[in-house]
Amino acid sequence: MSQPSTVSAAVPGPRRVPEAVHRRRWVILGVLMLSLLIVVLDNSILNVAVKTIASPAPTGIGATQSELEWAINSYTLVFAGLLFTSGLLGDRLGRKKVLLFGITVFGIGSALAAISTTPGELIAYRAVMGLGAAFVMPATLAVLMNVFERDEQPKAIGIWAGSVGLAIAVGPITGGVLLEHFWWGSIFLVNVPVVLLAFALMAWLVPDSRDPKPGRIDLPGVLLSVLGLVLLVYGIIRGGELASFTDAEVLLPSLGGVAVLVAFVLYEKRSDHPALDVSYFRKPAFSAAVGAIALVFFALMGVTFFSAFYLQSVRGYSALESGLLILPLAIAQMVFAPRARLVVERFGAKAVCTTGMLAVAVGLAAFALFDADTPLWVLEVVFFLQGAGMAHIMPPVTVSIMQSLPREKAGSGSAINNTFRQVGGALGVAVLGSVLSTTYRGEIEGHLGALPPGLRDTAGESIEATLAVAEKLGPAGHGLVAPAYDAFIDAMHVTAVGSAVVALLGALVVAVFLPGRTPAAPAGGAPVPGARAEAGESVPN
Numbered sequence: 001m002s003q004p005s006t007v008s009a010a011v012p013g014p015r016r017v018p019e020a021v022h023r024r025r026w027v028i029l030g031v032l033m034l035s036l037l038i039v040v041l042d043n044s045i046l047n048v049a050v051k052t053i054a055s056p057a058p059t060g061i062g063a064t065q066s067e068l069e070w071a072i073n074s075y076t077l078v079f080a081g082l083l084f085t086s087g088l089l090g091d092r093l094g095r096k097k098v099l100l101f102g103i104t105v106f107g108i109g110s111a112l113a114a115i116s117t118t119p120g121e122l123i124a125y126r127a128v129m130g131l132g133a134a135f136v137m138p139a140t141l142a143v144l145m146n147v148f149e150r151d152e153q154p155k156a157i158g159i160w161a162g163s164v165g166l167a168i169a170v171g172p173i174t175g176g177v178l179l180e181h182f183w184w185g186s187i188f189l190v191n192v193p194v195v196l197l198a199f200a201l202m203a204w205l206v207p208d209s210r211d212p213k214p215g216r217i218d219l220p221g222v223l224l225s226v227l228g229l230v231l232l233v234y235g236i237i238r239g240g241e242l243a244s245f246t247d248a249e250v251l252l253p254s255l256g257g258v259a260v261l262v263a264f265v266l267y268e269k270r271s272d273h274p275a276l277d278v279s280y281f282r283k284p285a286f287s288a289a290v291g292a293i294a295l296v297f298f299a300l301m302g303v304t305f306f307s308a309f310y311l312q313s314v315r316g317y318s319a320l321e322s323g324l325l326i327l328p329l330a331i332a333q334m335v336f337a338p339r340a341r342l343v344v345e346r347f348g349a350k351a352v353c354t355t356g357m358l359a360v361a362v363g364l365a366a367f368a369l370f371d372a373d374t375p376l377w378v379l380e381v382v383f384f385l386q387g388a389g390m391a392h393i394m395p396p397v398t399v400s401i402m403q404s405l406p407r408e409k410a411g412s413g414s415a416i417n418n419t420f421r422q423v424g425g426a427l428g429v430a431v432l433g434s435v436l437s438t439t440y441r442g443e444i445e446g447h448l449g450a451l452p453p454g455l456r457d458t459a460g461e462s463i464e465a466t467l468a469v470a471e472k473l474g475p476a477g478h479g480l481v482a483p484a485y486d487a488f489i490d491a492m493h494v495t496a497v498g499s500a501v502v503a504l505l506g507a508l509v510v511a512v513f514l515p516g517r518t519p520a521a522p523a524g525g526a527p528v529p530g531a532r533a534e535a536g537e538s539v540p541n
Helices: 002-010 019-023 025-054 065-093 095-114 119-147 153-181 191-205 219-242 248-270 278-282 284-314 319-325 327-347 349-369 376-391 394-402 407-447 453-459 463-513
Strands: none
Touching: 019 025, 025 065, 025 095, 025 119, 025 153, 025 191, 025 319, 065 095, 065 119, 065 219, 065 407, 095 119, 095 191, 119 153, 119 394, 119 407, 153 319, 153 327, 153 376, 153 394, 219 248, 219 407, 248 278, 278 284, 284 319, 284 349, 284 376, 284 394, 284 407, 284 463, 319 327, 319 376, 327 349, 327 376, 327 394, 349 376, 349 394, 349 463, 376 394, 394 407, 407 463, 453 463
């Protein structure tokens, strides 16, 4: 009697992935990671190059601070605004087609950005790159969900998430090497050969898949989602630029975006063919996971913003050295993310994600204790802790989101995952960047009284601005350097505490709402209720 039960429990459910696709699934994952790598890597490279691009020609193109911000923000605005729409189109038209379209547009945008001669051209071509990236990011995860069986998806998602950590670390290092040997446009041109390789491999190896019953397209819902997200993200970006969230330029687009998104949700609830089935948010596994993603990226992106200034402006490291210093964060993600599923199997997603959130919170709070002389090994330990925490958050919550939806809706699920991450990250940079800027100005103002009024306002904008004014003044400006360092460190402490509080809030959300450990299947082999009920029937071709 015991033998049949044992065999039955060990036999997996019916395979939904064709044998030919199943055999090359890990190679396909490698191709998806390559396309994901260049999209994520490009943003981290640009952060290293902003000083060079701001230099007059021929070194750079003489971009102002505002133009540099919009070279970043134009990408973010288009990317965030179209993420959800691109996921829907992937489900409807075919994820491979959307992925190939996105990588092609991204490559064209990269080539044009590399030969930009004015800041306006760079801003426009960065928006083109954002358009391409919006079609790449959701499609990679959606394809992954359709080439791996349900039991292998957590492992594949862990590896996929680890590649993001690799890109975050490799970006600054690659950017530093390129800028030391080539002109600034090389940071974009380097994408082109990688895009060509990724396109060829995707066309050859990646199977296409789509929703077999997509129904009528919900055009009003799609338009409302794009308009709402663009307005909201623009308002967030503008708030970060002005360091104020009460200005009419910030409130009008932000509140308008929220109003449009509320109208979008209400419309979707009434529609008989919704672009987004809002009933998914009633599932704790789904809603708690997307909330956790938004909160953790809110906290982490804010810290990423000030840690670059801390390492380069206060500690005096080059862009390349700063990139090397954050390697422990990437190494921890690459080591632990693919193995997070094993910990989840033993302790459950709730316990693992809560612990990961707490680790991130501790790492963020540690910045509140740093000063200009903190030993490097302490900094490295903190970066490693943050990476380990992220590695135990992103794979489980991504699995929770993607396995809450039917397989044929993988594009929509991936788009929601990326949209919440992008909006959370944009909010983090804007809000925590404003806290940093406001606190810094308050701390440094008392040391700027001897400067002319116009120069005083400029010097109070940031530590970079203060140090630039001090350098321009020559020996008379030496007295501003030490106060600038002290003011920035005080501002960093305040911002770090705020970031840690947000991470703790994320830990609370996960601990309260994310489902606990899934019970094992009964000995007789009967599946756990709901374990495969929503796998869907979207089959790769």
